[in-house]
Amino acid sequence: MNSLSDFVLVSAVxxxxxxYGLVTKRNxxxxxxxxxxxINAANLNFVAFGQYMPPPAGSQxxxxxxxxxxxxxxxxxxxxVILAIVVVAYRLHHDVDVSELDTLEG
Amino acid sequence: MADxxxxxxxxxxxxxxxxxxxxxxIVYGAIGLAxxxxxxxxxxxxxxAPYVAVFQITVYIGAIxxxxxxxxxxxxxxxxxxxxxxxxxxxLAGILTGIAIAVAFAFAVSSTNLAGDTVIQNVAGFQxxxxxxxxxxxxxxxxxxxxxxxxxxxALTLSRVDREEEKQ
Numbered sequence: 001m002n003s004l005s006d007f008v009l010v011s012a013v014x015x016x017x018x019x020y021g022l023v024t025k026r027n028x029x030x031x032x033x034x035x036x037x038x039i040n041a042a043n044l045n046f047v048a049f050g051q052y053m054p055p056p057a058g059s060q061x062x063x064x065x066x067x068x069x070x071x072x073x074x075x076x077x078x079x080x081v082i083l084a085i086v087v088v089a090y091r092l093h094h095d096v097d098v099s100e101l102d103t104l105e106g
Numbered sequence: 107m108a109d110x111x112x113x114x115x116x117x118x119x120x121x122x123x124x125x126x127x128x129x130x131x132i133v134y135g136a137i138g139l140a141x142x143x144x145x146x147x148x149x150x151x152x153x154x155a156p157y158v159a160v161f162q163i164t165v166y167i168g169a170i171x172x173x174x175x176x177x178x179x180x181x182x183x184x185x186x187x188x189x190x191x192x193x194x195x196x197x198l199a200g201i202l203t204g205i206a207i208a209v210a211f212a213f214a215v216s217s218t219n220l221a222g223d224t225v226i227q228n229v230a231g232f233q234x235x236x237x238x239x240x241x242x243x244x245x246x247x248x249x250x251x252x253x254x255x256x257x258x259x260x261a262l263t264l265s266r267v268d269r270e271e272e273k274q
Contacts, residue, residue, distance in 0.1 A: 008211075062235045083173055087181060096181065
């Protein structure tokens, strides 16, 4: 049988990988990958706790799953905006290295 | 002890995530990310949440992964392939930070009695999710629709090609 801690451990490892990518990578698309991985780690945690824990008094059993549905939709919107920014940055600079994009720097 | 299928899917998820960040070609990285998202969907199936799993496959693999692939191919050029190597010091710092956070979480988990929870208590189906979305949380759904619309309009506005600018 899988226990709750197994899922939480996978989620922790995924979150660590996401943090590593966010710290080291300078390519804008790799940063997007790292953020998506971290969002997925959080979603996995939500569903795992929602399924294994008894619902608190007065709340619904499907609360964890519902919030993850909202979270996935938000992540889709976020990815669309980030990809548009990447395309614009590439058109302006012919490069998506985030350390080169310093036009707004004072 | 965990099932074999759980271990296999956990390996797919974690391996795909590492491959997404470390693959030489960013196109392969995007495919690795899709594999990782698929592994997460399989874990949702194992958690007895089929609706969320199918939603994950439709939205993440069907929309986001394909969108990323399109963007990568749209902006790909010769200088795209040679990604600047990360400085070894910042790479070391990144690895240490990631490992420290993962280990801290792992210790926090192992000091609780979460390992004793082996029975899935909530067998919430489509019906309960639908009731939640359409009654108590319907304002969230409507705000989310507005956010999605605004994001799509914003993305279109950002990436619109200005014809007059192009002529110069």
